[in-house]
Amino acid sequence: MNQTNQKIYIIGAGISGLVAAINLEKKGYAPIILEATDRIGGRVKTDIVKGYQLDHGFQVLLESYPKAKEYLDYKKLELQSFLPGATIYKNRNSQTIGDPTRSLKMLVPTMSSSIGTLGDKVKILKLNKSLKKKSLEDIFKEEEKTTLKYLQDKGFSKSMITDFFKPFFSGIFLESSLETSSRMFEFVYKMFGTGMATLPKAGIGAIPKQLQEQLATTQIKLDTAVKEISGQTITLENGEVLESDYIIIATEASHIVPNLRGQETPWKSCVNLYFEADAPKDRKPLIGLVADENTRINNIFYHDTLETVTTGAKSLLSVTVVDDSDLSIEALSAMVSSELSTYCGIKGATFLKSYEIRKALPELNNLRNNCAPSETQLTNNIFLAGDHLLNGSLNAAMVSGERAVEGVIEKIEGLLK
Template sequence: MIQPKSTMLKNNALYIIGAGVSGLIAATILERNGFAPTILEASDRVGGRLKTDILEGYQLDRGFQVMLDAYPKSKEYLDYEKLQLQKLLPGAVIFENGNSQTLGDPLRALSLAIPTVLAASGSIRDKIKVMRLNSDLASKDIETIFDTEERTTCQYLREYGFSNRFIEDFFKPFFTGIFLEKDLQTSSRMFEFVYKMFGEGLAVIPKGGIEAIPKQLKANLKKTTFKFNTTVEEVKDGVITLSDGTHLESLGTIIATEASLLVANLKNQQTIWKAVDCLYFEVENTVLDKPIIGLFSEDGLINNIFYPSSIETEIKGANQLLSVSVVKKHELSEAELITQVKKELEEQAKIKVIRFLKRYNIPKALPKLENLKYSIDPGETRLTTSIFLAGDQLLNGSLNAAMMTGERAALGLIQVLGNN
């Protein structure tokens, strides 16, 4: 039973489950409205899917991840200057059989102009259509994008008139790394949104790694209590049960993680997730002398490569650091996977590996969703009398959606508390 408002702050019984970005934003909104919530987190620190590890002097993100600095919510909640964002060039280098070609946006990076014009992938017609697509999406607002009829990204690109070769050589490998599926079956709404964000800004990585984002959000919280290494077993109206049997009385709970495992009536509504493998290597040579993504053809295992050592990081290892992302499904052992990846690196891009550092197998990298939305009303996040949901799986798989849902869930809870 929800207690009178006069005792709510005194009892301090508002809980957020999950210290990822959604949970941290929810706590931010609650604090701004005078509340002091408690965050229950199963792991040892904040971040959720945004984590960075230090290994032998190297700064390793758990999976190659970038932030798009044009995201409206990240601009609202993050201090970009303090994050010391490192910019990636707006383009990609495509590797095949030991050769490479560069495609990019010459209007934002002049150094990419001549390589893009000379690139064999994409006819002049394709490159003109890229400019037209940039213009079309620049004038299309985000809400309109998410109101547009959905089709697959692949169908969208074909209907727009891009050649099959350009789709296969550029769009498929590039957006496979973003959508984590190789057939571009992801909603055209997501394609237009992400493409628009690329057009309005840049892909960036904080100097301290991707975990610098949740660390900054945590540092801004002054009234929130964190309980790490605390696993929640079940959530009901008014009570949270921990894995050790402890019961916590709750005036309101925001579940900013997979809710189907915690709430009885959601047991059959689990989110379907996309997976990715990320492998880190020390390498002898850099075949990319600037901060740009390298793409491989879909014939092999590797989808993309990036040199984290090509940007400023807080910690630098002794040699060049290479991240390799594998999206394609496989049944290889870790040893077999490493062997195959090393072989592809040498054959396709002439990259010689010194040694393997670490593999991150990430089974829950992105939610697989349909009927994508951009925003959600606070009331729509309400599951029961006092339980609210947050997380990008409610809208679309993006940092922007994670922030949006955390914000709206907190506003929904505040509204209910005020009414009571």
């Protein structure tokens, strides 16, 4: 049989699954993607509600991601850039700090803010400079410590950590104690420092759509949930049985592979709430961080401070809550509305929709930036992909998709020799 006639299934049409399909097509294969939901994208999706673009969770594309540069056409995505900084809300006041080396708009507010000491601001510039020179390979070879310990070891003041680093990176790491590996901190900080945080004009869901547009021979079967994989046999939830030569599982595998049950990757969660609000007085594309203790809100962002393809009647406000809550959405949205008024001066916001994202980021130790193709192999014919293999980022999802395909190709070519 011609090697390109091998029947290869990919489970999951998220970023890693789509990248795997792209790479299989480059090698002459025509894979079949089985996706449990009604559309592609995995965790990277955008809904349109009352004309507003609602991403599933507040997400950004860091344009410095090496793999994103390879797979995405930034110009066609019409990337809209955030300003490199944040507005900090504390004690019912707000101050803005940022990186004046990348935006002069940040110079005066940063230097005049009382967030951190002058020494802290000098240390930030030094950190920016050192991480720009540091390779990703070197970052992921560093000894791991918590991000909190890393910042303390760098000499940052308690107020700088509490008022800036903790609220800013809690929203990225989806945990409020800065327990995430220092490798991830350095990686993300380097990505922020060497490029802009952006969003496609059509929302984050434009990213998987652009990846799908690169596919020519791949079949994507939506609403096709997999119940179990055993050997080369795929059993669907509807009872249908499929036979394969190779399988790439580009999603959490523990619930569909019997010998992995009980080994599920732990995940971090968050709740993303959207509100319709009056336009902000200062229309700068800056993330807002709430640094007051005992608040539910971590970060806020007015999406129409960036250009969007569609817009609603007013302004769209995104709010992220990181700490787990046993509140109902009704109670949580009421509490968030109250906090918006009290801490951010945002009154009369009308709740639109919420997303409870239970598997927002994989909770990992020994973070890596890469792996050998052989490390993606689970059994003789099953290979794994997904950012949970490396680190919780879009870049890692793309890398893992590549490595899984390389593992499959090595296996096929090895059998043909």
